[in-house]
């Protein structure tokens with residue numbers, strides 16, 4: 349499948365970012381290269397990319413959706429105050445094969461595991 353130039357740029361910017369940006373942050377980044385791109389186009393392409401499995405959507409509680417350029421399974425730690433997301437290195441194996449046989453009548457299709465915490469900025473604000 350041929351990616352449009354816009355979609356390729358969105359994917360590139362997201363892959364370069366380590367911060368799990370929101371759609372608006374991605375929009376601001378992509379606009380530096382394509383000044384006339386619309387926010388709707390960014391949303392639409394993010395949607396297509398995540399349905400294709402090229403990127404991931406991260407649902408954080410209440411806050412704006414964030415996007416992840418790393419499609420492989422990995423763990424996130426999420427700030428419960430500001431919604432900031434970081435990848436964490438862990439030996440913990442979240443491979444779906446480990447959950448296929450859990451006691452449920454559901455067919456297991458994915459695993460989503462989030463660790464909650466307070467980021468350094470939010471912790472400093474509390475003190």
Ligand SMILES: [Zn+2]
Nearest residue numbers: 427430467470
């Ligand atoms: Zn925070």
Ligand SMILES: [Zn+2]
Nearest residue numbers: 416418424435
């Ligand atoms: Zn991530």
